[in-house]
Amino acid sequence: MAGDDFKVKKTDSQWRDQLTPEQYYVCREKGTERPGTGKYDQHFNAGEYHCVACGEKLFESESKFDAGCGWPSFDAPAESDNIKENADSSHGMIRTEVVCNSCGAHLGHLFPDGPTQTGMRYCINSVSIDFSPEEDGE
Template sequence: MAGDDFKVKKTESEWRDQLTPEQYYVCRQKGTERPGTGEYDQFFRDGKYHCIACGEQLFNSDNKFDAGCGWPSFDAPAVAENITENQDTSHGMIRTEVVCSNCGAHLGHLFPDGPTATGMRYCINSVAIDFHSEED
């Protein structure tokens, strides 16, 4: 999905003003937080995970599992249309990048090695998502 296809359109200056430096690095520059450092890696409460950049719902706690990889992992998105998958050939690898379909924020990567029936592991950076509890 090209940048012009996203509903939320902001200049890089506007993104820098909205996001923390780490959120900007991950979401806009396709960076990665260090494994085991993210707020949601070992976080298991009932609720929904939204894009930190635009608020779009991305994942549900029902689909979260502990992959032991150092990042929050999900076996499916909450709404398939809210996630866009792109081929990523950076760093000498071929991977599937996961971005928010609404704003284009880089979220993480998708791997076909999940332990659940879907066989998928959406490996997501904590700084790219925001948790909303069921009580909210």
């Protein structure tokens, strides 16, 4: 992530102090949580999903669907400018990495196999996002 021009910049030590070890592993070291273990995989309440590292709004509950893959899946970001896509050729695969465009946190990957109208599946690690429930009256 070095060299990228993100709005939120912190030292490695500051990220380690802010994030849990698992959040740090996923968000800063591009790790992946085990499938089916994340708290937002089967979470379908109304609200918004934000970057756990910087609070940027990433996804809305209306775009979430059950892909059966073991990770939270969305068919579109809340705002396209809040997500950055990078080519990822790690692990012998060619994929599209998805990162927070505000702080560079690794979120997951994007696949063109979604079942909705967009045809996209943003496969996101639960530990890289926080959920804010929709307030009554909205």
